[in-house]
Amino acid sequence: xxxxxxxxxxxxxxxxxxxxxxxxxxxxxxxxxxxxxxxxxxxxxxxxxxxxxxxxxxxxxxxxxxxxxxxxxxxxxxxxxxxxxxxxxxxxxxxxxxxxxxxxxxxxxxxxxxxxxxxxxxxxxxxxxxxxxxxxxxxxxxxxxxxxxxxxxxxxxxxxxxxxxxxxxxxxxxxxxxxxxxxxxxxxxxxxxxxxxxxxxxxxxxxxxxxxxxxxxxxxxxxxxxxxxxxxxxxxxxxxxxxxxxxxxxxxxxxxxxxxxxxxxxxxxxxxxxxxxxxxxxxxxxxxxxxxxxxxxxxxxxxxxxxxxxxxxxxxxxxxxxxxxxxxxxxxxxxxxxxxxxxxxxxxxxxxxxxxxxxxxxxxxxxxxxxxxxxxxxxxxxxxxxxxxxxxxxxxxxxxx
Amino acid sequence: xxxxxxxxxxxxxxxxxxxxxxxxxxxxxxxxxxxxxxxxxxxxxxxxxxxxxxxxxxxxxxxxxxxxxxxxxxxxxxxxxxxxxxxxxxxxxxxxxxxxxxxxxxxxxxxxxxxxxxxxxxxxxxxxxxxxxxxxxxxxxxxxxxxxxxxxxxxxxxxxxxxxxxxxxxxxxxxxxxxxxxxxxxxxxxx
Numbered sequence: 001x002x003x004x005x006x007x008x009x010x011x012x013x014x015x016x017x018x019x020x021x022x023x024x025x026x027x028x029x030x031x032x033x034x035x036x037x038x039x040x041x042x043x044x045x046x047x048x049x050x051x052x053x054x055x056x057x058x059x060x061x062x063x064x065x066x067x068x069x070x071x072x073x074x075x076x077x078x079x080x081x082x083x084x085x086x087x088x089x090x091x092x093x094x095x096x097x098x099x100x101x102x103x104x105x106x107x108x109x110x111x112x113x114x115x116x117x118x119x120x121x122x123x124x125x126x127x128x129x130x131x132x133x134x135x136x137x138x139x140x141x142x143x144x145x146x147x148x149x150x151x152x153x154x155x156x157x158x159x160x161x162x163x164x165x166x167x168x169x170x171x172x173x174x175x176x177x178x179x180x181x182x183x184x185x186x187x188x189x190x191x192x193x194x195x196x197x198x199x200x201x202x203x204x205x206x207x208x209x210x211x212x213x214x215x216x217x218x219x220x221x222x223x224x225x226x227x228x229x230x231x232x233x234x235x236x237x238x239x240x241x242x243x244x245x246x247x248x249x250x251x252x253x254x255x256x257x258x259x260x261x262x263x264x265x266x267x268x269x270x271x272x273x274x275x276x277x278x279x280x281x282x283x284x285x286x287x288x289x290x291x292x293x294x295x296x297x298x299x300x301x302x303x304x305x306x307x308x309x310x311x312x313x314x315x316x317x318x319x320x321x322x323x324x325x326x327x328x329x330x331x332x333x334x335x336x337x338x339x340x341x342x343x344x345x346x347x348x349x350x351x352x353x354x355x356x357x358x359x360x361x362x363x364x365x366x367x368x369x370x371x372x373x374x375x376x377x378x379x380x381x382x383x384x385x386x387x388x389x390x391x392x393x394x395x396x397x398x399x400x401x
Numbered sequence: 402x403x404x405x406x407x408x409x410x411x412x413x414x415x416x417x418x419x420x421x422x423x424x425x426x427x428x429x430x431x432x433x434x435x436x437x438x439x440x441x442x443x444x445x446x447x448x449x450x451x452x453x454x455x456x457x458x459x460x461x462x463x464x465x466x467x468x469x470x471x472x473x474x475x476x477x478x479x480x481x482x483x484x485x486x487x488x489x490x491x492x493x494x495x496x497x498x499x500x501x502x503x504x505x506x507x508x509x510x511x512x513x514x515x516x517x518x519x520x521x522x523x524x525x526x527x528x529x530x531x532x533x534x535x536x537x538x539x540x541x542x543x544x545x546x547x548x549x550x551x552x553x554x555x556x557x558x559x560x561x562x563x564x565x566x567x568x569x570x571x572x573x574x575x576x577x578x579x580x581x582x583x584x585x586x587x588x589x590x591x592x
Contacts, residue, residue, distance in 0.1 A: 131433065132435075133430075133433075133434055133435040133436065173406070174428060174436065175428055176427045176428030176429065177427050177428075178429075179428050179429075179430065258453065267434050268434070268456065271431045271434055271435075271437065272437075274431065275429060275437055275439065275454045276452065276454055279431075280452075293432075293433075297432075297434060299433050325431070325432060328432045
C-alpha cells in the first residue's frame with residue numbers, strides 16, 4: 001500500500017482547478033451515464049479524463065485524486081467506494097444534510113448580527129424541567145435537560161440582555177416522524193421584551209431563511225395571528241368561555257363522532273379537538289401564530305388579567321408552519337413566588353401521574369428573586385424548521401443519524 | 402388490549418364494533434400537555450378512511466380479521482354464495498359487502514374473503530380477470546386503434562368500454578382495480 005502522508009497538502013478545490021487548469025484535485029467519482037465518469041467535490045465537478053476513466057470500472061463509485069501538470073493527468077489515489085449500512089444513507093442524503101448545515105449557519109448569523117450572545121448551559125442538570133408530561137433520562141444523580149430554559153433565564157437575571165443557544169435536549173419516549181428523544185432546540189431570550197418582539201424576531205428569521213427553502217415565497221409572507229378562542233370559533237363553532245367546564249367540549253367531540261373518557265380533563269379535551277380539527281389547517285397558506293392559550297396551559301408564561309365572559313388566557317404563542325408546530329414562546333413569569341407555586345403544582349401533578357418528581361430548581365427561583373425585569377423567550381425545534389424549509393415529512397430525511 | 406406505543410401500520414383494531422386497519426401512525430405532542438398518537442384508519446367494512454387521535458396511555462381492542470380462500474358458486478337473487486375451499490362451508494354474501502367485486506364474478510372463481518367475527522366484510526378479486534363479451538356492436542375488422550372505444554357487456558353483467566375491433570363472444574382481460582379493458586385474450590382453460 002502506498003503511503004500518502006503529505007501528498008494532499010497541495011490539493012486545490014475543483015472550482016479553483018477550473019480556473020487554473022493545473023494542480024491536484026480529489027473527490028468522488030460518480031457516473032451520470034453508463035460510460036461518463038465525473039469527479040466532484042463540495043466546490044464543483046469535472047469530467048474524469050478519458051485516459052483515467054478507461055482504468056475505472058464503469059458504474060462503480062470511487063474516491064479519486066488526480067494531478068494535472070505539463071505531462072498531462074496522473075492518478076494519485078484511487079479506492080473503490082462500497083456504500084454499506086453505515087454510509088449509503090449519508091451519500092443519499094448528502095445534499096440535504098449540507099443544506100441543513102447551511103441553515104444552521106444562517107440561523108447563527110441571524111442572531112449574531114442582531115447582537116445576541118451565543119451561550120451554552122449545562123446538559124446534565126439536577127432539575128430537568130417540571131412539565132408534568134415531559135420525561136427525560138436519568139444521568140447518574142442528575143438528569144438530561146428537556147430544554148435549556150431555566151439556565152438561560154438565570155443568565156438573563158445575571159445581566160445578559162439577548163441570548164440564544166443551539167441546545168441538544170432530551171424527551172424520553174417522544175418518538176415519531178417529527179419527534180426524537182434527542183433533538184436540537186433553538187432558544188432565544190430578550191430582556192425588556194414581550195411577545196411582540198418575539199413575533200418580530202420570528203417574522204424576520206423566516207424571511208431571512210427564505211432563500212434556503214424549496215418554496216421561498218411561503219416564508220416571505222407576513223405571519224397570520226389567531227387566538228385559540230378564534231380558532232375554536234372558526235373551525236368548531238365552539239366559543240371558549242373558560243377552561244373548566246368540560247361539557248361543551250365533550251358535546252363537540254361527540255358531535256364530531258369522537259369519544260371522550262370521564263377522566264379526561266379540560267386540557268385533554270381541548271387537545272383532542274385542537275389536534276383533530278384545528279392543527280391540520282394551521283400554517284398551510286402562510287406561517288401562523290396561535291396566541292392566547294388557556295391559562296391552564298400557561299407553563300412558564302405570565303397570565304393575562306381575567307376579563308368577565310372571556311376565557312382566562314396566558315401570554316404564550318406557538319408558531320405553525322405547514323401543519324408543523326415549530327415554536328413555543330412565553331412572556332416570562334418573573335415573580336419567584338408565582339413561579340414557586342407553579343412548580344409545586346407541577347410536582348403534585350407529576351406525583352399523581354406516578355412520574356419521577358424532580359426537586360425545585362432553587363438556584364433558578366433565587367435568580368428570579370434577585371430581580372428579573374420583563375423578559376420574553378422562545379423555544380424552536382430546529383430540526384422541524386429545517387424540515388419545513390427543505391420540504392419533507394420525516395426527520396429521517398434531514399438528519400444524518 | 403393494545404397500548405399506543407405498540408401501534409403500527411397494518412395493525413387491526415376494533416372501534417364501536419367495527420374493524421379498522423391502521424394506515425398511518427405518528428406521535429404528536431401539543432406544545433404543552435400530554436402526548437397523543439395520531440392515526441389514519443380505514444374501516445374494513447365500509448372502506449372509508451378516518452383520522453383519530455389516541456392519548457398516549459390509551460389502549461385499543463385488537464380486531465381479529467381472517468382471510469379465507471373461497472370459490473364463487475352461484476347468485477340466487479338474495480345473495481352470492483361462496484364456498485370455503487378448505488372446510489366446504491358455504492356462505493351467502495350481499496352485494497354491499499362484495500362492492501366492485503360483483504362486477505367480475507364467474508362460476509367457480511377463486512377469491513379471498515375477509516371475515517370479522519365470522520362475518521364476511523370484504524371480498525378481494527385478482528387484479529386481472531378474463532371474461533367473455535356477451536353483448537356489443539359487431540367488431541370492425543382491421544381497426545386496431547385502441548383509443549376509440551365502444552360500450553360492451555361481459556358475462557358478469559358488467560358494462561365497460563372496449564376497442565372497436567372486439568367482437569361478441571370474444572374474451573378480454575380486465576383490470577379490476579380500474580374496471581378497464583386491458584387486452585383481448587384466449588378463452589382460459591376449463592371455462
